Amino acid sequence: MVQASASKCLLAGLVGLLLLVPALLATTPPGLCTALKTLSGTLTQRRRYMKHNFPINFTIMVHYEEVFKPSNISRLRLRVEELEMFVLQRLWFQVNHGVLKKVLRVLPEKHPSRRYAAEVERRFRDAEGIFVQSYPSEVFQKEFPEIIQDIWDRITEQPDGMPESSWRFVSPKSLLDNFQRTMRCLFSNCFAGADPQHGHFPESLLTPEKAASLP
Structure with a gap:
């Protein structure tokens, strides 16, 4: 009788664990994943709107830290012990908040890419x-x-307080x-199943060696 009871408890525990696994794996809230996928879909048009509608070699001035690449993320994770993904995600939102403001700032109201850039910003804010x-x-x-x-x-510093070396000129598409x-x-x-050859880098694939090879 005791053995049967113990077996039931063990079975119940295993079932509970199986039910808990999806929650443990879902590190990003489902609603946020939906919004990010929608944003990603909008970004698939960036070549058309952020390259073809601009003069050749057109660039805008941004903070050095706003040139934010997967390799930057890898370096930060190497430099900061046990760096939480949540902290990097907060930094990502702050960096790109400034990036989108700067892109919109250079686009006159009647520019053919103005509406597109505003739509990207709206979905980003969502x-x-x-x-x-x-x-x-x-x-x-x-x-x-401290590093973060x-x-x-620096990215929230007023432009007047930043030395010239703190700025970079980068194309809107880049x-x-x-x-x-x-x-x-x-x-x-x-974005499960994303292909790193097409510029999508799941965290498990972003090794220091991979990051070092990125532009």
């Missing part, structure tokens, strides 16, 4: 809102690791390329 609402407010009060805080401070690739890296569970 995803950002879901991200913020998906976590307790206390987690946004936690201090960043330094980057955060900025949105980085935007797309880092999104698929930091929220890789939303």
Whole structure:
């Protein structure tokens, strides 16, 4: 009788564990994955709107840290011990908030890419809102690791307070390329099965060696 009871408890425990596994794997809230996939779909048009409608070699000025690539993410994870993915995701939102503002700033109202850029920003803000609402407010009060805080401070610094060496000139398409690739890296569970040969880098594939080979 005792053995039968123990077997039932063990079976119940295994069932509970199986039910818990999907929750443990779903590190990104489902609503956020939906918003990010919608944003990713919009970004598939970036070549048409962010290259063909601009003069050859057209660039805009951004913070050095706003040239944010998968290789930057890999280096940060190597430099900061036990760096939480949540912290990198927060940094991603902050970096690209500034990037999209700068892209929109150079586009006159009647520019053929203005509506597209505004749509990308709107979908980005939708995803950002879901991200913020998906976590307790206390987690946004936690201090960043020093390296992350330094980057955060620099990208939010007023332009007048930044030396010339802190700026880079980058094409709008390159900025949105980085935007797309880092999104698929930091929220890789939303983009299961992405192909790294097409600029999509699931976290498990982003080794230091892979990052070193990226542009």
